[in-house]
Amino acid sequence: MYLNIGKCFVITFTNRRSKIVNEYQIDGRVLARSRVAKDLGILFDDKLTFRAHYQHITSKANQLLGFVFRSAKGFKKSRSLLYLFNALARSILEYDSPVWSPHYKVHVNELERIQKKCLRMLCFREKLGRTNLNYETRLSKYNVQTLEIRRKYFDFLYLYKIIHSLMISYVYANVRH
Structure with missing residues (x-):
């Protein structure tokens, strides 16, 4: 080789x-x-703190959030913007999260800030004002869960798959094809 x-x-x-x-x-x-290695899209630092990964994905997701709102100015329905956010930015914030899921509140808030910004911009577009609705109200208005809750769900799902040997069969199924 x-x-x-x-x-x-x-x-x-x-x-x-x-x-x-x-x-x-x-x-x-x-x-x-x-000091940092990238493997399958995840940045591993030499202390396994994932700080470099958090910075990388928040920067990339912020750029994509800006792109979504700039390029979709003519969209009438804010639901369409939310779908674009979910497909482009939130997918980056959730990719393989069981590996790097943050434990410190500072990192949780850093990631959550992007979704907060998206929902605040949606409310502003709908002329609801910036300060009238708090984050929890915006989440329920758009029927969205916090990124932290979604990461916990993915963590539990991953654990379930490991316990029930579903990860091994998944790997073997892909190797055979």
Whole structure:
């Protein structure tokens, strides 16, 4: 198997302050060290805090939220904007969340802020004002759950699949085809 050594690197996952650093080589070339690695769309940092991933997905989702509202100015129904938000931005905020689901409130709020902004913009478009409705009222008006509740649902679903050996059969089914 041929390896592109220019794309290879070493990352050490640890919470220790002083890392044990070894030099790794392939074909006599020393591999570079990295603090962040991207695997299947998820950014893993060397302490497994996922801060880089949170920053990346919030930035990307904010850009897509802006794109949705800029490009859909002529849309009459705000439901259409919500569908676009769900398809483009929320899907980024939920992709493979059982792996990186945040535990600290600061990260939960950072992710939730994007959906809050979307619902606030929808209310503003419908001439409901920015401050008249709180977040919980907006959620019920548009029949939307918080991202935190949705992540917990996906966590439990993933756990259910593991306990009932549904993940293994899924992997084997895809390998056979």
